[in-house]
Amino acid sequence: xxxxxxxxxxxxxxxxxxxxxxxxxxxxxxxxxxxxxxxxxxxxxxxxxxxxxxxxxxxxxxxxxxxxxxxxxxxxxxxxxxxxxxxxxxxxxxxxxxxxxxxxxxxxxxxxxxxxxxxxxxxxxxxxxxxxxxxxxxxxxxxxxxxxxxxxxxxxxxxxxxxxxxxxxxxxxxxxxxxxxxxxxxxxxxxxxxxxxxxxxxxxxxxxxxxxxxxxxxxxxxxxxxxxxxxxxxxxxxxxxxxxxxxxxxxxxxxxx
Ligand SMILES: Nc1ncnc2c1ncn2[C@@H]1O[C@H](COP(=O)(O)OP(=O)(O)OP(=O)(O)O)[C@@H](O)[C@H]1O
Ligand SMILES: [Mg+2]
Numbered sequence: 354x355x356x357x358x359x360x361x362x363x364x365x366x367x368x369x370x371x372x373x374x375x376x377x378x379x380x381x382x383x384x385x386x387x388x389x390x391x392x393x394x395x396x397x398x399x400x401x402x403x404x405x406x407x408x409x410x411x412x413x414x415x416x417x418x419x420x421x422x423x424x425x426x427x428x429x430x431x432x433x434x435x436x437x438x439x440x441x442x443x444x445x446x447x448x449x450x451x452x453x454x455x456x457x458x459x460x461x462x463x464x465x466x467x468x469x470x471x472x473x474x475x476x477x478x479x480x481x482x483x484x485x486x487x488x489x490x491x492x493x494x495x496x497x498x499x500x501x502x503x504x505x506x507x508x509x510x511x512x513x514x515x516x517x518x519x520x521x522x523x524x525x526x527x528x529x530x531x532x533x534x535x536x537x538x539x540x541x542x543x544x545x546x547x548x549x550x551x552x553x554x555x556x557x558x559x560x561x562x563x564x565x566x567x568x569x570x571x572x573x574x575x576x577x578x579x580x581x582x583x584x585x586x587x588x589x590x591x592x593x594x595x596x597x598x599x600x601x602x603x604x605x606x607x608x609x610x
C-alpha cells in the first residue's frame with residue numbers, strides 16, 4: 354500500500370485541493386482510496402462531506418492518541434461522493450499533538466495505519482501548512498512525499514523547508530521515504546509565474562510533475578459546495594485532466610515499489 358503525504362510549509366498553495374483532485378481521480382480508476390486529514394483545519398474532511406461537528410465522530414486524533422496498530426481503521430468514514438473513497442477525519446484538537454513529548458511519538462501515525470493495506474490500495478495524507486510535529490508524523494508514516502507549491506517565491510521557500518524536513522525524517526525515522534514529485538498548482542499566465550516555474554524546474558529537474566495545474570475559479574467553487582471539480586463539466590475539465598495524470602503517477606509508484 355502506497356502512503357503519499359502532500360506537504361508545503363507555506364499555507365494556501367493547494368495541498369488540500371490536490372489531495373481531493375487526485376483522490377477523486379484514483380477513485381475513478383477503481384482504486385480503494387483512504388484520505389487521512391492531518392490538518393486541524395479539517396478542510397479535507399469537510400470537502401469529502403464528513404460532518405466534523407458530530408460529537409460521536411472518531412478522528413485521526415483519537416487514533417494517534419490510542420497509538421495501537423491499525424487504530425485508524427476505527428475512524429474510517431465513507432466520503433459523501435466517489436465509489437470507494439474514504440476519510441479518516443481531523444478535528445481541531447489534533448493541533449495539541451504538535452506539542453506532545455511522547456517517547457517514540459513520531460511513529461504514532463505509522464502505527465495506527467498498520468494493516469490498512471487489506472482495505473485500501475492507496476492512502477493520501479493531507480498535511481497542515483507547517484514543518485512541525487504533525488508533518489513529521491505524516492512523513493514517518495509515508496512511503497512517498499508530494500510537495501505542492503504555487504509558482505511564487507514564498508511558496509518555493511516552503512518547498513525547500515519541506516525537503517529539508519524530509520531529509521531529517523529519512524535519516525532518523527524512515528529510510529525508505531521517497532520524493533514522488535513536486536506539483537505546481539494554480540498557475541496564472543503571468544511573467545512572474547513563468548519565472549518561478551523555470552526556477553522550480555532548474556532546481557528540482559525531473560522531480561517536478563508535468564503538467565502544471567492551471568488557476569481556475571472552479572476549484573474554490575467545488576470546495577465551497579463540497580463536490581469534486583470533475584462534477585463541473587467543461588469548467589473543470591482542464592484541472593481534472595491534470596489530476597487524472599497525477600493519479601496515474603501515484604498508481605505507478607506502486608509498480609515501481
Ligand atoms: N488550481 C487552482 N486554481 C484556483 N484556485 C485554487 C486552485 N487550487 C487551490 N485553489 C484555491 O486556493 C485556496 C487554497 O487552496 P487549498 O486549501 O487547497 O490550499 P492548502 O495548501 O491546502 O491550504 P492550507 O495551507 O490552508 O491547508 C483555496 O481557496 C482554493 O480554492
Ligand atoms: Mg489544506
